[in-house]
Amino acid sequence: MKYNLIFNTIISGIIVITLILSIQFIKSGVKKFSISKGIDKNRRKVILNASYLCIYLLSGVLLALTWGIKFNEFSLFISSILAVLGVGFFAQWSLLSNLTSSVILFFYHPMRIGDKIKIIDKDYNWTGTVVDITGFYVFLRTDLGENITIPTSLVLQRGIEILKE
Known part of the structure; x- marks a missing residue:
């Protein structure tokens, strides 16, 4: 039991360190890209916030799985949440497509x-x-x-x- 606690703590530390390094890497990469292409600061913030959201969600999932949430239960929970979000996004499809289009316009x-x-x-x-x-x-x-x-x-x-x- 003590071994499990130490192992989970080490894995959690690695996840948090990877999270911090990923944020710094994305921040500097998007900043360099936007400066080289002459992109406005406000557009850069939108892309950074979307990237941060994805990284935080992925890190949260990894931490939850590390600390013993069973994958079957977790996947049921996530699929339920995604079903509700899917219905909401279908009702507001234009919002999701506009946000996606903004990311495409930023980079390409x-x-x-x-x-x-x-x-x-x-x-x-x-x-x-x-x-x-x-x-x-x-x-x-x-x-x-x-x-x-x-x-x-x-x-x-x-x-x-x-x-x-």
Whole structure:
């Protein structure tokens, strides 16, 4: 019994140290990436918070399994929680898709704050300067001074032409 306690404490320490090192690694990696690509600080915060959430959840699961929660019971609990979240996310699908789109825009899209863009859509003429990109919306200001708010998922679904940087 004493051996189990010492072993679990050591494993928990390793998990916590790995958690701290992972956070530092992700923080510096995202910071370097965002500086090299000229990405705004607020967009970096959204990505960091999403990354931290994933790391904390994974660490919590590992700690729970280390301290004796049986995998069968834990998987039943997690599947129940995921079922409830799945129903909630299905009801709010646009929120989840916008958040995911924001992460994709952060890492893979050349559009930056200050760029003049045209979102190609047959029904609307959305042309303007990118003012801000948040976790859910892209804010544009047109040449006429109008402010346009477009969900990030819509930005990924439509073609974008960068007119001038």
